[in-house]
Amino acid sequence: MDAIYILDILGTFAFAISGALVASRRNFDLFGVVIIAFATAVGGGMTRDVLIDAHPINWIGDLNYIWTILVAVACTYLFRSKIAPLSKTMFLFDTIGLGVFTLLGVQKGLNYDLHPFVALVMGMVSSVMGGVIRDVLTNRVPLIFKKEIYASACLLGGMVYLATYYFELPYTIQFSATMATVIIIRILAVKYKLQLPRIKDDVFGK
DSSP, X not given: OOHHHHHHHHHHHHHHHHHHHHHHHTTOOHHHXXXXXXXXXXXHHHHHHHHTTOSSOHHHHXXXXXXXXXXXXXXXXXXXXXXXXXXXHHHHHHHHHHHHHHHHHHHHHHHTTOOHHHHHHHHHHHHHHHHHHHHHHTTOXXXXXXXXXXXXXXXXXXXXXXXXXXXXXXXXXXXXXHHHHHHHHHHHXXXXXXXXXXXXXXXXXX
């Protein structure tokens, strides 16, 4: 079991808890919480695999993802009052998950001989679509459309991975540079409340 797979499982766990917490705050029953946790944790990878016609779908080919999600739901059910305040810890796991999912998504796109730009988009899809599906199912405006630099961090991390990949740098550097890019951008975006510009009026006025 390599380090990336372990981080992938940790990211899946963090995403599943994120989904479970959102569903519990919306007063979903236990079945609803499991569905939202599942969609949040593996929705991005599943969307990517469907788009590029990759089989088996990520969680179908490895049931460890299902067990991880169920454990995350159980932890949320049993220890919600203790987990909910751990926002900084969950933010770190969530950010690590973004970096890992971006890396794996771009890798898989390249393995399927996709154009580098399309592979980059697949990296972003892997990272953010689970959260988009979660927010849509719980009747919220998706986070990536209104708050914080989120998807942009994934795109920049994916670009760093592509650059290190095509320069044939050692894999440890590819991995470290991609993860560092996503994590640093996310931390800076949250700390300094950085956001992309919004369209409010004509750039040059009336």
